[in-house]
Amino acid sequence: MRIARPYSGVSRSGATARTGPHALPLARIKKIMKRSAGDGSGGDGAGARMISGEAPVVFSRACELFVAELTQAAWAATLEGRRRTVHAEDVAAAVRDTDLFDFLVDVVKPRGDDGGGVDAGGRLPPAAPVHRGALD
Amino acid sequence: MDMGFHGAANGTASAAAGNGGGGAQAPPVREQDRLMPIANVIRIMRRVLPPHAKISDDAKETIQECVSEYISFITGEANERCQREQRKTITAEDVLWAMSRLGFDDYVEPLSIYLHRFREFEGEARGAGVGHHHHGMPPMMLKPRGAPGPMVPHGDMQMHAAGMYGGGAMPHPHHPFHMPPHHGQYPQYEMYGGEHGMAAYYGGAYAPGNSGDGGGSSGNGHGGESTPPAANFENHQTFGYK
Numbered sequence: 001m002r003i004a005r006p007y008s009g010v011s012r013s014g015a016t017a018r019t020g021p022h023a024l025p026l027a028r029i030k031k032i033m034k035r036s037a038g039d040g041s042g043g044d045g046a047g048a049r050m051i052s053g054e055a056p057v058v059f060s061r062a063c064e065l066f067v068a069e070l071t072q073a074a075w076a077a078t079l080e081g082r083r084r085t086v087h088a089e090d091v092a093a094a095v096r097d098t099d100l101f102d103f104l105v106d107v108v109k110p111r112g113d114d115g116g117g118v119d120a121g122g123r124l125p126p127a128a129p130v131h132r133g134a135l136d
Numbered sequence: 137m138d139m140g141f142h143g144a145a146n147g148t149a150s151a152a153a154g155n156g157g158g159g160a161q162a163p164p165v166r167e168q169d170r171l172m173p174i175a176n177v178i179r180i181m182r183r184v185l186p187p188h189a190k191i192s193d194d195a196k197e198t199i200q201e202c203v204s205e206y207i208s209f210i211t212g213e214a215n216e217r218c219q220r221e222q223r224k225t226i227t228a229e230d231v232l233w234a235m236s237r238l239g240f241d242d243y244v245e246p247l248s249i250y251l252h253r254f255r256e257f258e259g260e261a262r263g264a265g266v267g268h269h270h271h272g273m274p275p276m277m278l279k280p281r282g283a284p285g286p287m288v289p290h291g292d293m294q295m296h297a298a299g300m301y302g303g304g305a306m307p308h309p310h311h312p313f314h315m316p317p318h319h320g321q322y323p324q325y326e327m328y329g330g331e332h333g334m335a336a337y338y339g340g341a342y343a344p345g346n347s348g349d350g351g352g353s354s355g356n357g358h359g360g361e362s363t364p365p366a367a368n369f370e371n372h373q374t375f376g377y378k
Binding site for chain 2: 023024025028029031032033035036037049050051052054055057058059061062063064065066067068070071072074075078084085086087088090091092095099100101103104107108
């Protein structure tokens with residue numbers, strides 16, 4: 001009756017039946033893990049490495065920390081630009097400025113068509129790779 | 137709305153580039169399998185941003201992509217370790233190890249605690265009986281009434297979770313799994329608002345207001361004493377970004 005049904009996903013603060021107590025759905029995490037760990041076999045089936053049930057649990061929390069950290073860094077870039085809307089370019093700036101996020105440079109690189117640099121005052125050439133030799 | 141058809145358009149391009157470790161020759165991956173649900177990602181983002189902050193769609197999608205890349209990145213490292221040691225299963229320890237190797241050593245401690253809580257919760261739930269803190273908890277984990285069975289490959293764990301929390305009856309507000317005992321001892325939690333944020337999830341799950349009358353499907357879920365903390369959790373917006 002008044003209780004949120006399992007699939008309705010209306011729990012106010014985000015814990016749905018889908019995620020259980022976790023902020024992110026474990027099944028989805030597991031799929032992504034499988035894809036990264038399945039030695040080229042691609043499929044979820046035989047041959048792929050197995051994943052312990054606890055590993056996605058750890059990731060669900062880790063991704064929270066990660067998103068929080070990345071968002072905060074992006075927000076710093078937003079403030080620097082005297083804006084109050086976080087744009088993709090701010091995320092890109094956060095990635096460039098933080099060693100820890102080096103692995104994301106290809107993800108945040110403007111993809112050409114939706115070019116990220118429009119709102120950042122054009123300080124960064126949209127398609128140019130980042131030069132950060134000092135850090136490597 | 138913002139469920140990202142937009143992302144689907146450019147997603148194919150970035151899937152090849154961004155998914156690094158994975159299968160380039162694999163069949164095209166559906167968007168909903170490749171990324172975390174955008175709503176969940178946004179929720180986590182909002183927790184660390186001040187209330188007046190706005191988030192553009194492209195930023196949301198970028199972060200969403202980054203999360204998947206993060207999982208791939210860590211998993212790849214964990215996977216290599218398993219390969220080296222000729223183990224078949226990637227464990228939570230492998231994941232933690234990979235994180236510390238790849239610069240996320242700050243995460244290891246809070247995650248270990250989280251994992252520890254989870255294990256305690258698990259052991260408790262399937263061990264001496266569910267009624268450790270309370271009595272008469274119906275054996276929800278035995279019948280997946282409230283659990284999304286078909287979509288959970290290892291239903292066991294998730295059913296516990298969904299049954300305990302999502303099913304509406306969360307009789308004890310201070311369950312060991314979700315609340316690290318030493319509040320504030322780990323600056324990480326404060327800094328990211330993580331602990332509080334997490335608490336907010338639980339708050340939502342068992343807050344009496346949430347389901348009208350306290351999630352009474354099990355008959356004992358009124359949990360009157362859970363009201364004050366739940367009310368508190370609702371205010372989680374105010375911290376975490378400073």
